[in-house]
Amino acid sequence: MPRSKKDAEKLFNDLGMTLSGAINIFLRQAIEHQGLPFQVRKDRPNRETLAAMREAMELEKDLKAKTFSSVKELMEDLEK
Secondary structure, three states, X not given: OOHHHHHHHHHHHHOOOOHHHHHHHHHHHHHHHOOOOOOOXXXXXXXXXXXXXXXXXXXXXXXXXXXXXXXXXXXXXXXX
């Protein structure tokens, strides 16, 4: 059984339903909405997020950048 199917079965079981029941709910909602019952889109990060991602990649390469092994250590450094 593919992993995604096993993961879905576990999720729906935790929600008190079977995979078949969840699929039936999806189908009824698709009919009600006359399409997919959720928005399908490819999300793109905004400029601010892209800049933060670039900065994080640069910091990762910077051997002189400070690193911390815990949030506590980071917070102590920030309070200096």
